[in-house]
Amino acid sequence: MSAPRVLELAGDPLAMGRAHGRAFRDEIRRYTAERVALAGSAVWTGHALERAAVLALAEASVAEHSAYAPALMTELAGIAEATGLSLAELIVTNGFTDFIDLVYAHAGGSGATAQVEDDCTAFIVPDALSVDGHGWFGQTWDMHAGSQPYVVLLRARPADAPAFIAFSLTGCIGMIGMNDAGIAIGITNLLGAQGQLGVSWPFVVRKALAQTDIDDALACITGATLMGAHNFQLFDKHGIGINVEAMPGHCHITRSGADALVHSNHCLDPHTLARCRPRAPDSQASSEARLARAAALLAHGAIRGEALMALTRDPVICVRATPPTEMETCGAAIMQPATGQLWAVQGLPTDNDYARFTL
Numbered sequence: 309m310s311a312p313r314v315l316e317l318a319g320d321p322l323a324m325g326r327a328h329g330r331a332f333r334d335e336i337r338r339y340t341a342e343r344v345a346l347a348g349s350a351v352w353t354g355h356a357l358e359r360a361a362v363l364a365l366a367e368a369s370v371a372e373h374s375a376y377a378p379a380l381m382t383e384l385a386g387i388a389e390a391t392g393l394s395l396a397e398l399i400v401t402n403g404f405t406d407f408i409d410l411v412y413a414h415a416g417g418s419g420a421t422a423q424v425e426d427d428c429t430a431f432i433v434p435d436a437l438s439v440d441g442h443g444w445f446g447q448t449w450d451m452h453a454g455s456q457p458y459v460v461l462l463r464a465r466p467a468d469a470p471a472f473i474a475f476s477l478t479g480c481i482g483m484i485g486m487n488d489a490g491i492a493i494g495i496t497n498l499l500g501a502q503g504q505l506g507v508s509w510p511f512v513v514r515k516a517l518a519q520t521d522i523d524d525a526l527a528c529i530t531g532a533t534l535m536g537a538h539n540f541q542l543f544d545k546h547g548i549g550i551n552v553e554a555m556p557g558h559c560h561i562t563r564s565g566a567d568a569l570v571h572s573n574h575c576l577d578p579h580t581l582a583r584c585r586p587r588a589p590d591s592q593a594s595s596e597a598r599l600a601r602a603a604a605l606l607a608h609g610a611i612r613g614e615a616l617m618a619l620t621r622d623p624v625i626c627v628r629a630t631p632p633t634e635m636e637t638c639g640a641a642i643m644q645p646a647t648g649q650l651w652a653v654q655g656l657p658t659d660n661d662y663a664r665f666t667l
Contacts, residue, residue, distance in 0.1 A: 312459060313461065318467075324383050347404065366399045429572050432564050434564050434566065442547075451635065456638040460478050461652055470491075492544070498537035498538055499537065512538075535556070539571045549564030560579060572595040620653075640657050649665070
């Protein structure tokens with residue numbers, strides 16, 4: 309496969325949203341229909357919901373998103389205008405895994421759900437472990453294999469915020485990224501049991517990318533009324549790394565030290581673990597294996613970007629789709645905020661080449 313698709317965006321929020329929606333109108337409509345249908349599936353949420361009930365829950369969260377990030381909601385409105393979709397539909401598309409937490413809790417869920425979308429592995433490499441003295445953030449991006457064709461890189465120059473590059477999906481405002489102020493952010497999914505009407509994680513990512521200071525970016529996470537559970541990692545050009553196991557109503561913060569800071573998809577802190585829904589044994593085993601393997605590969609110094617690309621191709625970390633879950637590594641990103649460099653791959657890193665970008 310060739311380099312990831314890139315969509316150039318610029319201007320005010322409405323203009324950026326309209327340009328995004330016009331560029332991928334049919335893809336966004338198709339992907340949104342898939343996501344809304346899955347959000348009402350008992351396989352994903354533990355409770356079947358009619359389409360109208362799914363969209364009613366999403367509509368009820370619009371006010372939270374608008375209060376948290378009005379400019380981003382204006383951008384989403386531009387996508388909605390260009391595609392003929394509603395804000396509620398696009399909130400489901402953007403924050404699907406958080407929305408699953410919301411539906412699970414809304415239905416009084418208990419037990420493990422049959423389907424999950426959380427095989428990502430993320431890592432922060434401190435400056436001291438990097439061969440050139442500048443640290444790294446990187447992660448695989450894993451989801452249902454059917455999502456891979458929708459991957460797109462957003463290269464944006466907002467009128468009133470730092471320029472950024474974001475790994476995303478068509479119709480989504482950004483999922484992993486780095487800005488020209490030297491702040492990188494990524495995520496891994498967690499299985500929250502206490503979903504609530506609130507803000508979905510792509511809005512947290514994009515609001516963090518609008519900041520110029522990492523503590524302000526951290527406040528975008530800790531100060532949000534979160535819809536669902538995610539682990540966030542922040543890393544900046546000064547070598548500061550922060551991991552946040554973020555749950556509705558609770559965040560556990562770990563700051564990086566001498567060792568690489570790695571996270572997969574299970575909670576490591578007992579207080580966040582207590583807010584999780586049960587995880588199927590095979591899913592737990594995968595998350596533990598990926599965490600251990602990444603930590604082992606990052607245990608030594610003189611780390612280069614090529615070694616991190618190799619990590620994303622490791623057979624334990626790079627997940628290939630198998631029935632019945634069909635979860636797959638649909639892409640990956642590696643960033644070095646101090647130099648403004650980002651490498652991204654669309655599709656399995658084992659089968660495709662990374663492309664290099666510079667902010």
